[in-house]
Amino acid sequence: DAKTTQPNSMESNEEEPVHLPCNHSTISGTDYIHWYRQLPSQGPEYVIHGLTSNVNNRMASLAIAEDRKSSTLILHRATLRDAAVYYCIRSPYNTDKLIFGTGTRLQVFP
């Protein structure tokens, strides 16, 4: 049970921002929120993770709702190379074991 809910697919145009939502309404206080993405025929790639505060890195931003029941991955300017399946995963703080849900397939159009 992945315990997160994401839309099956989303579309974006190149160079536009993309907001990928994730619901995790049953999250516990010590669960982290992780985002990974997977390009076709490749292993997943780490994107970002957070606990309570919003997080930024070179790839993306993670906005976490105040009640932590949802989060949004923000790609500030989508490129064609960002087309992938994006997985939102909640995981207890004391484990590296990740249970993947179905993810969101992002299509980026030129």
Add this chain to the structure above:
Amino acid sequence: GAVVSQHPSRVICKSGTSVKIECRSLDFQATTMFWYRQFPKQSLMLMATSNEGSKATYEQGVEKDKFLINHASLTLSTLTVTSAHPEDSSFYICSAPTPLNTGELFFGEGSRLTVL
């Protein structure tokens, strides 16, 4: 460059044979590694946790005698699919946590197994 490497990337075998897939952590040690399988157009399914120096921990429904896991060293875990059958054809992926304790997992490139 890749920090977790899998070999082979593709393998085709006959039904009934065994296939070994290697997962190596490059430039870091991994006492724990994870094995996943992924069928076409589906998500990753966790198969087992590979533990250096002890037995692997298998997820519910995964046959441990079918999928043999050996964590031979701090940089190598192997998955052997024994007596492979066409239904075992899948994309097998391993992962290892970064030693930097940043919460990030490194994933291998994946190994595509086709059983004829």
